Ligand SMILES: Nc1nc2c(ncn2[C@@H]2O[C@H](COP(=O)(O)OP(=O)(O)OP(=O)(O)O)[C@@H](O)[C@H]2O)c(=O)[nH]1
């Protein structure tokens with residue numbers, strides 16, 4: 001289950017950033033996980049429970065932006081929504097598709113206690 | 118309320134600066150790729166390989182499709198033509214590494230334990246202990262799994278996905294990430310075609326549907342049929358020593 005590796009990488013990034021901001025805990029975290037990123041959300045939720053224990057994220061509220069898939073046909077330039085990596089162009093049926101969005105996998109923001117205030 | 122834009126502590130839009138909230142919370146803009154660390158290390162591996170003109174191949178498949186068999190036969194048949202080294206990723210045993218060792222090839226084992234895939238960090242450490250020769254071929258046999266290894270760049274030049282005719286021909290549609298990220302697909306065990314229901318043309322069509330530029334080679338590690346095509350592919354990828 002690679003979702004656990006993904007969660008551990010998120011924990012690592014969050015710890016580093018929290019630390020840099022003088023925080024020992026993260027209240028909220030915002031993630032981009034595109035629908036074509038290869039992350040299975042059920043596995044991800046399960047891995048999250050395991051992975052964030054004893055970390056800065058152990059009680060963080062998670063906001064996940066499921067970035068929709070979007071492709072552009074390399075043959076006829078039609079832009080269309082994608083549910084799968086192998087979706088063909090709906091206009092000309094070409095398989096040659098440039099994926100414009102949906103593969104995102106990133107940590108966007110953290111909400112942490114403000115030590116300056 | 119945030120003085121800059123009037124947002125409350127619950128809103129999360131971006132301004133390229135850290136928000137300080139009267140509520141005693143602040144938003145930290147991170148904007149970091151989750152696989153960033155792995156990708157950096159993979160780039161490091163790639164640089165190392167390129168500097169020594171080492172062709173690194175990442176072999177991925179379901180359990181039992183024939184990755185180790187392919188290596189055993191290749192290492193034996195091509196002995197003297199190219200120089201090889203192997204990294205074996207396995208959850209528990211050293212069986213595969215032992216099989217490679219028996220061919221007289223340099224092999225390092227990575228036991229991933231519960232881990233279902235190799236990552237760039239493991240490969241970095243394996244490579245550090247290996248004294249790889251320049252102008253050689255490094256095979257990295259990943260853990261048998263068509264899902265998890267897909268996301269983790271190891272720094273390889275080529276990713277080779279192996280399927281066998283005892284699996285369903287719709288594998289490419291069920292595991293599109295793996296076929297999407299590979300450059301060569303090997304359809305193995307074609308000696309069994311008379312005994313199983315496997316439509317090779319359909320499998321190829323599905324694979325190309327996921328990845329139109331995927332090269333496909335059909336072969337049998339047991340009978341040797343088609344192995345020549347694989348050897349030619351391999352030799353075409355090895356750069357001539359400068
Ligand atoms: N009939 C036939 N059997 C094969 C062929 N290639 C491999 N096998 C058999 O398939 C089984 C699995 O082969 P391996 O090479 O161990 O497969 P693998 O992909 O390395 O397996 P894991 O490392 O466990 O994921 C063995 O019993 C092989 O003898 C082939 O071309 N034809």
Ligand SMILES: [Mg+2]
Pocket residue numbers: 184185186213258
């Ligand atoms: Mg094996």
Ligand SMILES: [Zn+2]
Pocket residue numbers: 073074075076077078089090091092093094
């Ligand atoms: Zn089109």
